[in-house]
Amino acid sequence: MAPRPSPALTFDLAAKCPTTKARAATMHLPHGSVQLPMFMPVATQASLKGLTPKQLEETGCKLCLNNTYHLGLKPGQKTLDAVGGAHKLQSWPYNILTDSGGFQMVSLLKLAQVTEEGVRFLSPHDGSPMLLTPEHSISLQNSIGSDIMMQLDDVIATTSPDLARIKEAMYRSIRWLDRCIAAHQKPESQNLFCIIQGGLDLELRKECCKEMVARDTPGIAIGGLSGGEAKTEFCKVVDTCTSLFPTHKPRYVMGVGYPEDILVCVALGADMFDCVWPTRTARFGNAITDTGEHNLRHAKFADDFGPVDENCKCMICRLPSEGGLGITRAYIYHTAAKETVGAHLLSIHNVHYLLDMMRQVREAIIEGKYPGFLKAYYWRRYAGDKEKYPSWAVEALRGVGVDLMIDD
Amino acid sequence: MGIEGENHSQVSDDMFSILKSPSAGIGPRLGRLSIPGRHTIETPHYLGITSRGAIPHISQDTFARDAHIQGVYVPLEDFIERAPERVPPLYLYKAPDGASPLRRYIALPDQSLLVLGARRCPPVAAPAANSNTDQTVSVSTNVGFKLLHAQDYREAVEKLDADILVALGDIQYGRTLGSKRITKAVDRNIDWLQDHIAARNAQPSKSTRAKLFASLLPVSCDNQKYWVEYLADDAVKHISGLALYDSCTLADMPQQLRHLPVLGFTLPETPHEVLRQVGLGMDVTTIPFITYATDAGIALDFTFPSPESNDSNEVSPRALGVDMWPEVHATDLSPFKEGCQCYACTNHHRAFIQHLLAAKEMLGWVLIQIHNHHTMDLFFAAIRESIRNETFDRDVKEFARVYESQLPAKTGKGPRVRGYQFKSEGPGEPKKNTAPFQVRDKSSGEGNPLMNDANAQQLENQGFAEKTG
Numbered sequence: 076m077a078p079r080p081s082p083a084l085t086f087d088l089a090a091k092c093p094t095t096k097a098r099a100a101t102m103h104l105p106h107g108s109v110q111l112p113m114f115m116p117v118a119t120q121a122s123l124k125g126l127t128p129k130q131l132e133e134t135g136c137k138l139c140l141n142n143t144y145h146l147g148l149k150p151g152q153k154t155l156d157a158v159g160g161a162h163k164l165q166s167w168p169y170n171i172l173t174d175s176g177g178f179q180m181v182s183l184l185k186l187a188q189v190t191e192e193g194v195r196f197l198s199p200h201d202g203s204p205m206l207l208t209p210e211h212s213i214s215l216q217n218s219i220g221s222d223i224m225m226q227l228d229d230v231i232a233t234t235s236p237d238l239a240r241i242k243e244a245m246y247r248s249i250r251w252l253d254r255c256i257a258a259h260q261k262p263e264s265q266n267l268f269c270i271i272q273g274g275l276d277l278e279l280r281k282e283c284c285k286e287m288v289a290r291d292t293p294g295i296a297i298g299g300l301s302g303g304e305a306k307t308e309f310c311k312v313v314d315t316c317t318s319l320f321p322t323h324k325p326r327y328v329m330g331v332g333y334p335e336d337i338l339v340c341v342a343l344g345a346d347m348f349d350c351v352w353p354t355r356t357a358r359f360g361n362a363i364t365d366t367g368e369h370n371l372r373h374a375k376f377a378d379d380f381g382p383v384d385e386n387c388k389c390m391i392c393r394l395p396s397e398g399g400l401g402i403t404r405a406y407i408y409h410t411a412a413k414e415t416v417g418a419h420l421l422s423i424h425n426v427h428y429l430l431d432m433m434r435q436v437r438e439a440i441i442e443g444k445y446p447g448f449l450k451a452y453y454w455r456r457y458a459g460d461k462e463k464y465p466s467w468a469v470e471a472l473r474g475v476g477v478d479l480m481i482d483d
Numbered sequence: 484m485g486i487e488g489e490n491h492s493q494v495s496d497d498m499f500s501i502l503k504s505p506s507a508g509i510g511p512r513l514g515r516l517s518i519p520g521r522h523t524i525e526t527p528h529y530l531g532i533t534s535r536g537a538i539p540h541i542s543q544d545t546f547a548r549d550a551h552i553q554g555v556y557v558p559l560e561d562f563i564e565r566a567p568e569r570v571p572p573l574y575l576y577k578a579p580d581g582a583s584p585l586r587r588y589i590a591l592p593d594q595s596l597l598v599l600g601a602r603r604c605p606p607v608a609a610p611a612a613n614s615n616t617d618q619t620v621s622v623s624t625n626v627g628f629k630l631l632h633a634q635d636y637r638e639a640v641e642k643l644d645a646d647i648l649v650a651l652g653d654i655q656y657g658r659t660l661g662s663k664r665i666t667k668a669v670d671r672n673i674d675w676l677q678d679h680i681a682a683r684n685a686q687p688s689k690s691t692r693a694k695l696f697a698s699l700l701p702v703s704c705d706n707q708k709y710w711v712e713y714l715a716d717d718a719v720k721h722i723s724g725l726a727l728y729d730s731c732t733l734a735d736m737p738q739q740l741r742h743l744p745v746l747g748f749t750l751p752e753t754p755h756e757v758l759r760q761v762g763l764g765m766d767v768t769t770i771p772f773i774t775y776a777t778d779a780g781i782a783l784d785f786t787f788p789s790p791e792s793n794d795s796n797e798v799s800p801r802a803l804g805v806d807m808w809p810e811v812h813a814t815d816l817s818p819f820k821e822g823c824q825c826y827a828c829t830n831h832h833r834a835f836i837q838h839l840l841a842a843k844e845m846l847g848w849v850l851i852q853i854h855n856h857h858t859m860d861l862f863f864a865a866i867r868e869s870i871r872n873e874t875f876d877r878d879v880k881e882f883a884r885v886y887e888s889q890l891p892a893k894t895g896k897g898p899r900v901r902g903y904q905f906k907s908e909g910p911g912e913p914k915k916n917t918a919p920f921q922v923r924d925k926s927s928g929e930g931n932p933l934m935n936d937a938n939a940q941q942l943e944n945q946g947f948a949e950k951t952g
Contacts, residue, residue, distance in 0.1 A: 121838065125845035127545060128830070150813055150838040157814035158834050166830050378572045390544050394579060400543045400590040401579070405572045409535060409562070413625065413901065415845050416537040423544070 081293035082263045083222070086323050090441040095475040096317060096344030099440040102325055104222045105264055106162065106170040109137045110437055111325060111346040114337065114429040115172060116353060120145045121165040123426070124354040125419040128167050133390060134427040135434070137169045138222070140349050143215050144176035144207075148199065152218050160220030172349070173221035174329070175212045175255075175270075177230050178298075189229055191247065209254040213267070217260045225296060225329075226255040228270040233304040241274035248272040248298075249286045256290065268327060270298035275308045277315050284319040295320055296327040297345070301336075306467035310339060314474060317344030334363070334432055335456065338449055339471050341436055353429055357421035360411035362404075363428045365455045371407040371421070379404040389427035391420050446477040453479050498694055498723055499744040499766075503870060509734065511761050511870045516744060518646050518694070521596045522553045526744065526766040527870075528863050529757075530596070531555045531856060532604050532774065536562075536589030539774050540845070540852040540898075543590040549826035552856050554596025556769050557585065558603040559640060560622035560631070567635060574639060583644030598746070599640055599693070600649035600726070601631060604769045605750050607904070608657040615653050617671055625902070637679040641686075645693045649726045649746070651675050652698025660702060668700050669710040676713075680721045694723035696746055701729035704736055715739035733763035753889060754785055754803060754862060758879045761866055772890060773859060777851045779893035780807045780840045782819040783858040787865035788878035789885040800887045805833075807851065808895030812837035825857035826850075840895055848898055 085103040092098070100111040116123055116131070117140040123131050131139065141161050150164070158164050161171055180187040180194045187196040193208030209227040216224035228251060229244035231237075252269050259267050269287040273279030287295065297316050300309050313328055320326055325346045331337055332350020340348065353363060360372035364384040369376070371383070380403045382392040393399020402420055410417030439448035449472060457463040461480055469479050503513040514526040531538045531552040541550055562573040578587035586597055607623040614621035619630040636651045652675075653668040660668065676697055683695070697714055700707045714722070715737055724744040727733065733745065747768035751757045760768060776783055781804040790801065805819060818828035819836070827836075827850035839847030869878045900915040 120842040120844050121835070122842075122844045122846040125540075125542075125849060127549070127826070127846065127849060129549065129826075130542070130544065133544075145842070149842045150834070154813050154834065154838070158816065163816075164835050164838065166832075166835065378575055380572075380576050395582075395587070395590075395593075396580060400547075401587060402543070402590055403576070403588070405576065406536065406588055406590070409572070410537070414535045414537055415540060415848075415898065416535075416542045419542040419845070419849075423542070 081266060084266045084293040084325075086325055088323060090443075092342075092440050092445045093443055094446045095342040095472075095477055096314075097341045097436075097440045097445050098322075098344065098346060099437045100325070100346065102346075104138070104170045104266070106168065106222055107137055109170060110434070112337075112341045112433055112436055112440075113138065113347055114332070114433050115140050115347065115349040116426045116429075117142070117349055117351045118165070118167075119351065120149065121161055124358065124422055125415055126422055126426075128165060130390075130419075130423060131167075131426070132169070134423060135430040136426065138172060139167070139169070140172050140174065141165075141219060141221065142176070142179065143173045143212060143219065143225075144179035146173075146219055147176060147207075147215050152215055155215075155218040160218065162220060170222040171219070172223040173216050173219050173225065175209075175225045175227040176207055176215070177212070177227045178330075180207065180230070189244075189247075191250075193227070209251040210258040213255050213258040213260075217265065220261075221265060223266045223268055223294065224259075225268050226252045226270055226292075228252075228272055228298055230272070230299055231274070232302045233274050233299055233308075234302060235274065238274075238276065241272075241276060242279055245273040245279050245283050249283065252287060252290055252292075256292075266293040268292055268294040268296045270296045270329070271316050272299050273312075274299060275304055275312060277311060280312055280315055281319060284316055288320065294325040294327060294347075296329050296347075298329050300328065301330040301350075306336070306465065307470060310343060310467060310471035310474075313340055313345055314343045314471070320344075332429070334429070335453075335465065335468055337429075337432075338436065338452060339468050341440075342445070342449065342472055342475050342477065353425035354422045357425045358412075358418045360407065360417070360421065361425075362407070362421055363425045365452075366458065367456060369404075371404050372411045373408075376404045376408045379408075383407060383421070383424050384428065387424065387428060388431070389424050391424045391427075447483055449477055450479055450483065499742075501742065504741075505764075509763055511866075511875050512764055512766070513867055513870050514744060514766050516596070516767065518596065520593060521646060522594050524553050524596060524767070525867055527761045527768070527866055528553065528766075529768050529770050529859055530598055530746075532769050532771060533557050533589070534561065534603070536591075538852065538856070540777065540848045542849075545826075545849070545853070547592045550853050550856055551860055552595070553860075554598060554646075554767075555591065556598045556600065556604055557589065557645070558606075559599060559601050559636065560603060560606075560624055563622070563629070563631070563639075564625040566629070567632070571639075574642070585643040585645055596647070597645045598647040598649065599643060599645035600748075601636060601651055602654070602656075604748050605771050606656050612658070615655070615671070617674070620651060620653065633675045633678065637675075637682055641683070641693070647696055647724065647746070648693040649696045650679050650698055650722075652700070652726070652728075654698060654701065654728050660700070662706075665700060665702060665706060666709075669707055672698065672700070672710055673713050676718055676722075680718065683721070695721065696724040696726045696744075697722045698726045699728070699732050701727075701732070703731050703734060707732075711737060711740070719743075727765075730760045730763055730765070733760065733765060736764070754787075754886070755883060755888060757862075758787075758866070758882060761870075762875065762879060770859060773855045774852065776804055776890055777848055777855050778897035780847070780851065780895045780897070781805065781891055781893070782807055782836070782851050783855045783890075784820055785858070785862065785882075785886055787862050788869065788874075788881040799885065801885055803886050803890050806891050806894055807833065807836045807847070808840055810837070819851075819854050820858075823854065823857065825854045827854040827857075843896075845898070 087101045090099040102109050119142045193206050198205050212227040228248040231244050269292045271283045273283045327347035328340050328345045331348045332352040337348050361368045361370050362383045391402045394401045439445045501514045516524040533555050563571045576584045578584050609621035622631045653671040704711045726746045730749050744766045747765050783804045785803050812833040815833040869875045
């Protein structure tokens, strides 16, 4: 059955990798078009950790995340309604994706309890009991006005040994999806994505895919991952799910942000990724580069006058003669954790790094060279030492026809 | 007191020209500071104050694009934590294009005036009462107080290629100086400046050379007579300006030094005090209250001599700034100031800033900082206009009548306080930064408060985590 065209999202497939399941596409959203596959930086509380919207735009970002839970606390729904939504609040002219708030119930609140009606939790302000229902989550996201909103799902750690609870959560997530769809007031301007649950149990995941795909949301997310599970299991879930998804819809793997994880997930057929890691790690003085993460607070960088990343073309790394700032590793060492400017600079670099990596990924897919791109990336990352390649990545990529161990 | 190699070093001072000076005695003046390749700075003006190479909160790309700060002050003590045991990285750095190593290291745009001195502004006072010696000055570094040798200072700063160098002075911060201490400080200042000038003259070939400013003591000129006489009689040919640490020094400045630009490190706490010092002839000043206000979440809001609006309902006197913390701004879509052309006001509104402060998001302070510097840009432009129109005295009175005497009180919490911003009181002092949140622990609760009597409908009605207080 051909999917029903959705009023607020058009998905144009540009190319498919002839070897892997990777795809390149353009997704048209209410606040402009974005290129898939893509990474989305996380502006948790309507700001990307110290960067102005102009700086964020300069990294190439056209779609960032806001967190419903955080915006629900501050500034709160009344204010969001009065201001006219999150785009207006933060003066961000491009797209916004919001999560449902459910993940924070698990990640931030020890005392959250899930019942059929919703998630009960204690207010972080005064400790009074509160309830987040699917209806309320959608109502908040309608107030936020995000271009892509996520259903409230019953999130439990993938590492949970309680299969009955995982199964319950999966079926509850389907029921909650129906409540979210029913509660959604603005399908003409906001897209509601479903979230596939089911832990690491592939049969549960398949069942969830079948049920949720039938609901025909404009896009599909795979949730409940990147919670510390084995990477091999993680890859199996992504691979299994994408095989059951319709071609002409965006697929979003939630909470994935490490370059190597993203590259594998793209090969497994996923299109969208988000993570707080690039900005969080920047605040700890870590720079993301082709050769991995480097902590520039380490004393060995005090006298290192090279750019943060030799190959990078971001505002921070480009020389003044190339229109950039020519910031050195030594200067980041000098400011990291001492002036917030140091974190701002590294955040710009790190976000740019991931967005630029995705541009290269897309180009490689379109040119039919994604397998070669993968091999070159891993080669650089591990300085040619194949012994160090993570076995989960090697195995997962073998499954889609790319053997990192064999040079072209 | 002679100076070696005098023949090499006539300072050709086309850097500073006085465009308008008071007809008699002391008064405000107009000048122009021009250094090739830099913004021409019309004076009176101010310099942005950097911390570890950046104006706090404003990253270098935003500085270049969205702020219009014409010049900055950089303290060397921010860069020399383990000297002399370990050569500071800055001293080893060579700019790829041969430009000033300091300018490239901190990614300061080419057009911005770069002024280099020893201590931060404001400096953290040294713990010891007599912290300076005949050869050294106590400086506050990232790893505590260190001794900076006068020789090391002059050698280092000469290599860093700033536009203006503030010569090392024996400046005691936060203490009243007795006459003996002044005598000692004068001797040191003369020695250090003499040595510095001699060292410069020994290297006459250097093509670009920073303009050297001498540091006056924070007392009246009469109280540091020998130093002032030395400067006027011997050093004047070799220096291009004066650095001041107390405005009282301006009041009896001798005529022989009046042609020099005056750079203030006088820590004014209000715009009124800035005006008073301009009225004494201050040319370029540094204003710590800009960042203080920013950290307090206060958007500066004043126009010299008085606001343009003719709103008769205005309360009088008016506040000098708007505290952005209160919830009254939560849904206010207006800018800090109507008609303001700064990046923050043209792109954002009060509701967002209030949200950012309440959420402790760093962007809040970034935006206020941009606005506050812009407010000072306009303030100084209006001061110059007023001097040009010869209405300065009247305008200062008007400003004093219209505006409150102090900045609004701080109500909200600022960003994390750093070690270089306060004087440590020693062991056992309370934490300067409180933990932003605490994790609730299941074990400490009584029963399970989640499943209490409140039914779902009640909870639903009370809304999602609405703030109660």
